[in-house]
Amino acid sequence: MRGTRRLPATVEPPPPAGRLREAAPCVAVVGAHILDVLGRPVTEIPPGQRSARLDEIRATAAGTAAGTAVDLARLGLRVRSFGAVGTDLLGDIVVQAMTANGVDARGVVRKSGAQTSATILPIRPDGSRPALHVPGATRLLQLADIDLDAVAGCDALLLGGPDALTGLSAADLATVVTAAKRAGALVAVDVLHPGSPRSLERLAGALALADWFCPNDDQLLELTGRAGQAGLTEAVADVLALGTGGVAVTLGPDGCLVTDQSRRSRPVPALKVPVVDTTGCGDGFNAGFLTGLLAGCEPADAASLGVACGALVATGLGSDAGIESLDQVLEFLRGQQAEVAERIGVLVAALARGAGASVEERWVKEHSA
Secondary structure, three states: OOOEEEOOOOOOOOOOOOOOOOOOOEEEEEEOOEEEEEEEOOOOOOOOOOOOOOOEEEEEEEOOOHHHHHHHHHOOOEEEEEEEEEOOHHHHHHHHHHHHOOEEEEEEEEEOOOOOOEEEEEOOOOOOOOOEEEOHHHHHOOHHHOOHHHHHOOOEEEEEOHHHOOOOOHHHHHHHHHHHHHOOOEEEEEOOOOOOHHHHHHHHHHHHHOOEEOOEHHHHHHHHOOOHHHHHHHHHHHHHHOOOOEEEEEOHHHOEEEEEOOOOEEEEOOOOOOOOOOOOHHHHHHHHHHHHHHHOOOHHHHHHHHHHHHHHHOOOOOOOOOOOOHHHHHHHHHOOOHHHHHHHHHHHHHHHHHHOHHHHHHHHHHHOO
C-alpha cells in the first residue's frame, strides 16, 4: 500500500515578488504536478547509440496546476498548491522549483512507491514538440489529501487537470469546487489532456459549479465530440449548458475566444512574439486570466492579460519561461494593445494601493489561529 506524507510545516515559501505583493489575492491551485525535462532544438532522434548536441536543456515544475502556480506567483499573487508527487528526486525538484518561486507547496503530498509524474519534451526548431509522459503520482491524489479549509480560505481556485486526477471521483471534484464556491471564491477549471465526451461527463459536476472553463480548442472539441470552426461554437454552448459561467478557449496563434453565460462571444487577438517553445502557454494564459479577473477586469481584458502571459511563455524554454512580473507583462501588452494595458493597469494599481487590503486582512484572520 502506498503511503502519503505532507511536506513539513516548517517549509515556508519566500514572499511573491511584484506589484501585488502586499495586498495580493490568494489562489488555490489543485491538480497535476509534473516535472518537465525539455531540450532544444531537436530535429531528429539520433539512431542507435549516437548522440546529438543541443543548445539548452531545462527541468521545470509543470502541469496544469504546478505550472500555473509558478506563473501566478511571478505575477505577484499568493499561491497555495495542492497535488501529489512521489518521494523521489523528481518530486524534490518539483517542490523546490515551486517554493523558490514563492508558491506555498505545503499542500503537495508525497506518495511512497510511486514516481513523480514526468514528461520528456524534445522541442523542435518551430517550438512544437512530442511528449513522452509517465502519469505517475498525479493519479494518486485523493480527497483526503486536500485541505478543503485551506482551499476555502483563498480568493480563487484553479482546478488544473482534473481529467488526470483519477484518484478523485466526479463527486470528489465537485466537493473541492463546492468548498471554494461556498466561501465566495472565483473558480476556474482547465484540463491536461484532449479527453473525450466520457471525460466531460466525469467533469460535468465540477464544471456546473465553475465560473470559467479554460481549455484549448483541440481539447474542447475532443471533450464535446464536435469538429471544425462551427463545432467550436457548438462545443462552447455544450459546456455553458452544463451551468458553467463562461468559457475562455485558447486558439494558439489566433488568440482566445471568451464567451459568457449569455452566449456573447468576444475574440481576443494573439500577440506577436518569436516562438521558442509552446510548452506551458496555456498555464501562462490561466495565470494571467485569473489575475485579471481578481483585479476586477472585464473577461475580455482579463483574457488579453492571459494571452500576453501565454505569449511570453512561448519566448523561452519551459512552462516557467518569459514571465518575470506583472509590471513586465503589462509593459509587453502595452506595446501591442496600449488601451487594454492601460485599463488593466489602472485596476491593478488600485488593488496594489490597498483595494485588496480586506482580502489580506481576511486571510490573516482566518489563518492566524
